[in-house]
Amino acid sequence: MTDRSLPTDPKPYYEAHVFVCTNDRGEGAKRPSCARRGSEKLRDYMKAQARAAGLANVRINASGCLDRCELGCTIAIYPEGVWYHYDTRADLDEIIETHLKQGKRVERLMLTTEQEELRPEQLAEAAE
Amino acid sequence: MTDRSLPTDPKPYYEAHVFVCTNDRGEGAKRPSCARRGSEKLRDYMKAQARAAGLANVRINASGCLDRCELGCTIAIYPEGVWYHYDTRADLDEIIETHLKQGKRVERLMLTTEQEELRPEQLAEAAE
Numbered sequence: 603m604t605d606r607s608l609p610t611d612p613k614p615y616y617e618a619h620v621f622v623c624t625n626d627r628g629e630g631a632k633r634p635s636c637a638r639r640g641s642e643k644l645r646d647y648m649k650a651q652a653r654a655a656g657l658a659n660v661r662i663n664a665s666g667c668l669d670r671c672e673l674g675c676t677i678a679i680y681p682e683g684v685w686y687h688y689d690t691r692a693d694l695d696e697i698i699e700t701h702l703k704q705g706k707r708v709e710r711l712m713l714t715t716e717q718e719e720l721r722p723e724q725l726a727e728a729a730e
Numbered sequence: 731m732t733d734r735s736l737p738t739d740p741k742p743y744y745e746a747h748v749f750v751c752t753n754d755r756g757e758g759a760k761r762p763s764c765a766r767r768g769s770e771k772l773r774d775y776m777k778a779q780a781r782a783a784g785l786a787n788v789r790i791n792a793s794g795c796l797d798r799c800e801l802g803c804t805i806a807i808y809p810e811g812v813w814y815h816y817d818t819r820a821d822l823d824e825i826i827e828t829h830l831k832q833g834k835r836v837e838r839l840m841l842t843t844e845q846e847e848l849r850p851e852q853l854a855e856a857a858e
Contacts, residue, residue, distance in 0.1 A: 603732065603733060604731065604732040604733075604809040604810050604811070605731060605732075605809075606746070606809060606810040606833070607810045607811075608810075608834075608835060610835070611810060611811070611812055611835070612812075612813075612840070612841070612842045612843040613843050614811045614843070615798070615806075615811065615813060615841075615843050616811075618734070619806065619808065619811070621749065621791075621793065624794070661796075661797065663749075663793055663794055663795075663796065664793065664794030664795075665749065665791055665792065665793045665794065666752070666791055666792030666793065667791075667792075668789075668791065669789065670743070678743075678747065680747065680808035680809055680811065681732040681733075681734060681808055681809040681810070681811050682732050682734040682735045682736075682739060682809070683732075683735075683739070683742045683743065683744075683747070683808065683809050684739055684740075685740075685743060705734065706736075707736060707738070707739070712740070713740070713743075714740045715740040715741050715742070715743050
C-alpha cells in the first residue's frame with residue numbers, strides 16, 4: 603500500500619521495480635546523460651548481479667531520461683521511490699546488497715528530493 | 731509512504747511516475763513488443779496531454795521492456811504500482827483523466843497481478 607493506493611488495487615507485480623536511466627543525448631548536448639557515463643553496461647551488470655543474488659521478483663529495468671541528468675548516473679526504485687546516484691559496479695553491488703536485499707539504504711548514494719548537484723562524497727573521484 | 735518505505739526516506743520526487751514501455755524486439759521476434767504496436771508515438775501523446783492537463787509533477791517516462799509483453803501496450807504507474815494495457819489515444823486520455831487527475835482507476839484497462847492474456851474488453855477490436 604502507498605498513499606496513492608486504493609484498497610482494490612492488485613498486489614504488486616514486482617516486489618521492487620528498479621529503473622536505470624540509459625538515456626543518451628548524444629555528443630555536444632547541453633545536459634549530461636547517463637548513457638554517456640556508461641549506464642547501459644552498468645545496467646546490464648546490475649541485472650545480472652540481481653539475478654545472481656536470487657532476487658527473483660525484482661526487475662532491473664532500463665528507462666528513458668529520468669530528468670535528473672545533473673545527478674547521473676541515476677536510478678529510481680519503486681514503489682518506495684528512492685533515488686540513487688551511482689558511478690561504478692561497486693556502487694551497484696552496494697545498492698543490491700543494502701537496499702534490495704536488506705531493505706536498508708545506501709545513504710552515501712541516495713538523492714534527496716531537492717538535490718540539484720552531487721554531494722562531494724558522491725563524486726566519482728571520491729571513490730578512488 | 732509504502733510498505734517498503736523507511737521513515738527517513740525523502741519525499742517523492744514525482745507525485746506520479748508513469749513508465750510507458752517503448753521496447754522494440756524487431757521483426758520476427760517470438761514475443762510481441764510495445765513499440766511494434768505504436769507505443770513510442772502514444773507515449774509522446776501521453777506526455778503532451780499530461781502537460782496540457784496541468785499535471786506538473788507527473789513524469790511520463792519511456793521505459794525498456796516491462797516484461798509483460800503479451801499484455802501490451804503496457805504502462806506501470808508508481809508509487810502505486812498500478813498497471814494498464816492500452817491501445818489508443820482515447821485509452822491514454824482516460825488514464826490521464828481518471829487515474830492521474832481523479833486518483834481513481836480505469837478498471838477496463840487495468841492489469842491484475844496474475845493476468846497472462848488480455849481480457850475480451852481489452853482487445854483493440856472491443857473499442858471499435
